[in-house]
Amino acid sequence: MSHEGTDLHTSLKDASQLINNLAATGKNVTGETKKEVTAASVSSESFASADSGMADERDAPLGEHHSETVRKKSSIDRGYLNPILHQLEQLIVSDEWIGKDHSPSIASSARKLSAARSISGSSAGSCSPRLNELGRTLVTSASLKCYIDLLGQHHRQSIAAWISGNVSTSLSQLCRYPSAQVFCHPSEHSLFASLRPGIGHCLRLALRESYGNDYITKGWRVFAEQGGPVVYVSPAMHLDIASYVATEFGIADVVVLEAQSDALAAVEGRIDYAKFADRLAEDISQNKKPVLVIGVVGSAILGHNDMISRLLEIRNTTTPFWLHVVGNAVAALALKEPSEMLVQVLSQVDSITYPLSKWLGIPAAPIFTLHRSVEAYKPSYHEKLDSLPWWVATQYLTPKYMMEMLEHAYFLSKIMLKGLSGFNQICIIGFDNPTEYADRVYKGVYTAPTVITFKCAYDLQLAPEKVIENKAPANESASDSENVESAEEAVETEQGEARQESPVPIAESTESRDNYIDSLNSWLGQGLLSECRQLGLHLIDLGSSYGLAFRFCPLENASACNTKATHVQQFINHLEQSLKIIDSTVAAKMQFKSVISEFPALRSLNVNKWAGVGAVCFVPSIVKDAEPQMWNEKQKQQVSHLNMELVHSLRSTDSAFSSGECQQLGVSCIKFGMLSDEKDLKDLVSLVAERGKTIEESQQYMDSLAEMIRQGIQAANEDLKRENNMRLQQEGVMRQLPMVGSLFNWFAPLDKDAQNIRGRSFDLNTGLIQSTDTIYKHLHGEERKASLGDTPQQMPHGNVSDKAPAEDDTQEDTES
Numbered sequence: 001m002s003h004e005g006t007d008l009h010t011s012l013k014d015a016s017q018l019i020n021n022l023a024a025t026g027k028n029v030t031g032e033t034k035k036e037v038t039a040a041s042v043s044s045e046s047f048a049s050a051d052s053g054m055a056d057e058r059d060a061p062l063g064e065h066h067s068e069t070v071r072k073k074s075s076i077d078r079g080y081l082n083p084i085l086h087q088l089e090q091l092i093v094s095d096e097w098i099g100k101d102h103s104p105s106i107a108s109s110a111r112k113l114s115a116a117r118s119i120s121g122s123s124a125g126s127c128s129p130r131l132n133e134l135g136r137t138l139v140t141s142a143s144l145k146c147y148i149d150l151l152g153q154h155h156r157q158s159i160a161a162w163i164s165g166n167v168s169t170s171l172s173q174l175c176r177y178p179s180a181q182v183f184c185h186p187s188e189h190s191l192f193a194s195l196r197p198g199i200g201h202c203l204r205l206a207l208r209e210s211y212g213n214d215y216i217t218k219g220w221r222v223f224a225e226q227g228g229p230v231v232y233v234s235p236a237m238h239l240d241i242a243s244y245v246a247t248e249f250g251i252a253d254v255v256v257l258e259a260q261s262d263a264l265a266a267v268e269g270r271i272d273y274a275k276f277a278d279r280l281a282e283d284i285s286q287n288k289k290p291v292l293v294i295g296v297v298g299s300a301i302l303g304h305n306d307m308i309s310r311l312l313e314i315r316n317t318t319t320p321f322w323l324h325v326v327g328n329a330v331a332a333l334a335l336k337e338p339s340e341m342l343v344q345v346l347s348q349v350d351s352i353t354y355p356l357s358k359w360l361g362i363p364a365a366p367i368f369t370l371h372r373s374v375e376a377y378k379p380s381y382h383e384k385l386d387s388l389p390w391w392v393a394t395q396y397l398t399p400k401y402m403m404e405m406l407e408h409a410y411f412l413s414k415i416m417l418k419g420l421s422g423f424n425q426i427c428i429i430g431f432d433n434p435t436e437y438a439d440r441v442y443k444g445v446y447t448a449p450t451v452i453t454f455k456c457a458y459d460l461q462l463a464p465e466k467v468i469e470n471k472a473p474a475n476e477s478a479s480d481s482e483n484v485e486s487a488e489e490a491v492e493t494e495q496g497e498a499r500q501e502s503p504v505p506i507a508e509s510t511e512s513r514d515n516y517i518d519s520l521n522s523w524l525g526q527g528l529l530s531e532c533r534q535l536g537l538h539l540i541d542l543g544s545s546y547g548l549a550f551r552f553c554p555l556e557n558a559s560a561c562n563t564k565a566t567h568v569q570q571f572i573n574h575l576e577q578s579l580k581i582i583d584s585t586v587a588a589k590m591q592f593k594s595v596i597s598e599f600p601a602l603r604s605l606n607v608n609k610w611a612g613v614g615a616v617c618f619v620p621s622i623v624k625d626a627e628p629q630m631w632n633e634k635q636k637q638q639v640s641h642l643n644m645e646l647v648h649s650l651r652s653t654d655s656a657f658s659s660g661e662c663q664q665l666g667v668s669c670i671k672f673g674m675l676s677d678e679k680d681l682k683d684l685v686s687l688v689a690e691r692g693k694t695i696e697e698s699q700q701y702m703d704s705l706a707e708m709i710r711q712g713i714q715a716a717n718e719d720l721k722r723e724n725n726m727r728l729q730q731e732g733v734m735r736q737l738p739m740v741g742s743l744f745n746w747f748a749p750l751d752k753d754a755q756n757i758r759g760r761s762f763d764l765n766t767g768l769i770q771s772t773d774t775i776y777k778h779l780h781g782e783e784r785k786a787s788l789g790d791t792p793q794q795m796p797h798g799n800v801s802d803k804a805p806a807e808d809d810t811q812e813d814t815e816s
Contacts, residue, residue, distance in 0.1 A: 134396050138364035138389045145385055157381055163391045164384035170394045171370060174402060176333045176343050177352060180370040181379065184386040187367050191355055191556065192239040192300070195326055198353040198369035199241060199294065200248055203231065205351075206292045206322030207249070208376045216376070220250050228253060229291040230283050232276070234306050235259040235269040236299040237326070253288065255279065264430060266545045268301045273310045280318055290321040297346070298329025301540070301551065302430040303451040305329055308345050323349045328450035328555050331359055334406050339447060360397070360405055361559025365389045405559055412554040412568055414441055414448040419572035425579050427457040429546060453540075455549035456521050456579070458586050460513045514547055515608065520586075521548040523611035523674065524578055532571045534561045581674050588613045588678035595682055599689040603628065605662040605669050613672035613681065615660055618643055618692035628665050640668035646692050656684065 148156050164182065172180040185197035207215050207229065214222040223229060230253040231245055242254040257276050259269020280290055293315075295306040308325065315321055330352055332338050346352065351371035357363065366389060394402075418441075420426050421434040428434040430453065440446045525539040528550070536557025542549050554563060592614045596604045601624070607615040617628075620642055623635050631639070643659070647670050650657040660671040670688060675681065 160384035236296040298327035519611035
């Protein structure tokens with residue numbers, strides 16, 4: 001073996017060993033396995049440098065490349081480089097050094113590294129990514145790219161050209177996009193952000209094709225000469241590329257096309273082709289040049305497609321532009337039997353971006369874009385060499401196995417669609433008739449959707465059970481006077497109950513229903529997302545139109561999560577059990593307020609973001625006559641304190657109760673949770689009322705009430721004393737002397753109101769101290785109204801003298 005081959009073998013072996021050590025930290029190793037990993041990490045044979053070959057070649061004299069010398073020299077170099085790689089491993093394994101003033105020391109002991117591995121293995125935030133054999137091979141191949149750069153120019157360019165040609169042929173055949181060139185770019189933190197480099201590369205090709213060599217030589221000046229470029233983006237593209245295009249290419253005209261006007265346009269729209277054609281003609285008339293149009297096939301939320309055939313027709317009839325396609329549905333091109341129409345249409349576009357590494361669960365592989373050849377463009381050496389990971393992946397997986405993995409993802413989507421379509425409580429967004437669509441998918445008429453967005457939905461009509469006819473028995477033979485009396489009694493009864501709870505509308509407002517549906521989906525997600533992790537479900541917010549919903553995309557998660565058909569079936573079974581609980585809870589909620597109305601001490605309250613039956617507030621008798629909106633702070637404290645004690649007592653009996661707070665009234669309340677049987681509602685409400693009455697009548701509560709009264713009386717006495725002192729200060733010292741005071745008062749009498757000290761009243765209901773002057777005025781007004789009401793209305797038939805005494809009495813009362 002030559003010296004160069006020995007160095008290459010050593011570099012590959014050392015890099016592979018280092019990656020294996022790092023990958024081992026992502027696994028839960030125990031006992032002897034952990035000891036073996038630790039021992040391997042500190043062994044001098046387990047570390048190496050990708051530059052060891054360079055060191056040998058630099059230090060060894062020419063013509064003396066004996067294999068024994070090489071091995072000794074390599075061993076010595078690894079002895080020097082071992083601490084450096086040791087420190088590098090510490091940086092990767094643990095993140096405890098982040099934010100500190102110093103990095104891990106090179107002389108760190110093996111014990112510290114072992115502890116760092118243990119911490120990283122148990123910490124979710126610092127855990128190293130778990131790589132399979134292919135992933136480790138791809139990471140190892142990254143060192144090969146650096147090594148190939150060290151070769152001679154002709155040698156390395158030949159390697160890059162051969163690898164790029166091989167990968168282009170393999171991927172073109174897999175994706176049924178003939179004679180395509182491949183452009184690879186690293187993936188970003190999200191799938192949408194990963195599309196940006198591919199779009200930028202296609203835009204660069206489109207500019208070269210539209211402006212020719214002038215774009216290369218003149219740059220942005222060619223825009224002023226031939227017209228400014230315009231980029232059109234589908235409304236289903238969830239990526240803001242305007243800033244990216246402006247920064248990288250200096251193009252300001254990035255137009256998000258108008259969406260078709262339908263019910264789902266607010267969530268995810270499709271291109272309105274008539275308006276796009278009008279916009280295209282308008283831009284051309286303004287001496288602008290359409291350069292790039294980005295269409296979506298398989299949108300991220302609803303899985304909808306832009307009609308690429310219509311875009312091709314518009315291009316053929318108006319002006320040429322580069323048509324680029326993104327989306328999950330392009331994966332159907334790699335299926336065993338794809339749609340002929342899909343293959344025919346997509347083979348006519350100019351470029352397609354494939355996040356195949358996401359679909360196959362290969363995080364170390366880059367995203368690639370297939371595009372047709374452009375005369376003015378030749379890929380560079382580095383662009384060709386960037387396809388090295390896909391050469392490794394295609395050799396390791398083979399196109400047949402890749403096709404089977406994609407088929408499996410579509411099969412999971414088919415099973416999920418069939419299972420969800422069997423529930424009436426589940427709304428699959430974007431499908432008018434999910435059951436019929438699922439049947440056609442199983443018959444092979446349609447392709448399974450790439451993404452399924454669904455939510456729990458109910459048609460809530462929370463109507464009150466309070467009807468006037470039920471208050472008084474209807475009797476057809478009753479007289480009209482009896483019917484009038486019954487109606488009046490019903491009205492009085494209804495007004496009395498209005499003090500107990502606010503009137504319930506016939507149907508809840510749309511906003512209230514939507515908030516409750518979101519709460520149900522949030523509760524459903526707490527169980528589904530935790531117990532069905534292998535499905536890769538996500539709870540997303542679709543805005544005010546549809547609220548919270550679940551997103552299932554097996555293409556993006558099935559390979560990484562190792563999802564199987566049994567996992568989908570387990571999810572359907574779990575969903576069925578959860579929906580039974582929701583059905584009982586919704587049924588109980590629809591009669592909740594009518595049940596509450598049977599208990600005068602309870603009031604129904606609205607609590608935000610609560611999926612349970614509802615919430616009530618136990619109102620103590622001391623404040624039951626006051627409207628909740630009129631409660632002062634002391635009353636709210638009394639109500640909240642009693643309800644908190646009530647919740648504490650109820651939770652010892654049933655865990656369905658919990659404490660909450662009504663934002664509108666600012667008081668604590670008792671929340672009813674999810675019910676497995678709606679028949680238990682009345683018993684639970686009765687339990688709350690009885691337990692609340694027991695607490696209210698308890699000695700502890702009476703003691704607290706007595707303390708409140710004592711404090712009120714004490715405050716009234718202090719208020720009277722303060723007012724008396726102020727009166728003495730206003731009258732002066734002379735008026736307090738026995739003889740002089742009477743004479744002084746005769747010459748300068750005081751105001752009548754200043755002579756009287758007003759009393760104080762303590763209201764037990766409100767806990768407030770009021771002046772008795774207010775009460776006397778109120779009582780005097782009531783007596784005046786009563787006296788005026790007793791006066792006969794037929795004044796012409798009476799005597800004038802009959803009215804005089806009443807007026808005199810009224811005047812005397814007023815003066816008194």
